[in-house]
Amino acid sequence: MAKRKYDNCFLKPEITQAGQYQIFKMKGKDSRGYPWMVRLAPITAKTYPAEMPQTANADRIELYVGGKPAEIDKISGKMEVALGEEAEKYNIEKAAMVYVPKGVPVQHRIIKYPKETTWLLNLTLTPKYEPPKVKKGGK
Numbered sequence: 001m002a003k004r005k006y007d008n009c010f011l012k013p014e015i016t017q018a019g020q021y022q023i024f025k026m027k028g029k030d031s032r033g034y035p036w037m038v039r040l041a042p043i044t045a046k047t048y049p050a051e052m053p054q055t056a057n058a059d060r061i062e063l064y065v066g067g068k069p070a071e072i073d074k075i076s077g078k079m080e081v082a083l084g085e086e087a088e089k090y091n092i093e094k095a096a097m098v099y100v101p102k103g104v105p106v107q108h109r110i111i112k113y114p115k116e117t118t119w120l121l122n123l124t125l126t127p128k129y130e131p132p133k134v135k136k137g138g139k
Contacts (some may be wrong), residue, residue, distance in 0.1 A: 034126035043120045055061035059125040060100040064092050067117030077114030080108040
């Protein structure tokens with residue numbers, strides 16, 4: 001099949017196995033050269049170390065959602081997310097989005113395992129959002 005103009009827009013994820021679960025992960029660079037990453041996994045597939053919190057060299061978003069399409073607001077379990085050097089703790093018992101600034105330590109712990117699949121979507125954010133340029137006349 002001949003190469004098409006936008007073939008590079010369809011990316012192949014890295015699928016890894018964590019016990020009985022699969023984890024979906026993709027990494028790349030945007031058109032300006034800034035790195036990005038997307039990771040999707042059931043929260044029960046991730047190991048949550050009790051030792052030192054993790055830090056990243058970029059801002060991140062962590063999205064916790066339920067696995068039933070009609071009830072994504074219900075995670076049916078309880079997560080603890082600790083932010084900062086002081087490990088300020090927050091409990092997540094329903095769908096939530098957590099913004100983790102660059103360099104801020106974050107630590108996760110499952111307090112109550114979910115009865116239903118609960119997803120954790122991690123997004124690494126690029127350094128600067130640049131809105132699309134709109135041509136005169138709205139086109």
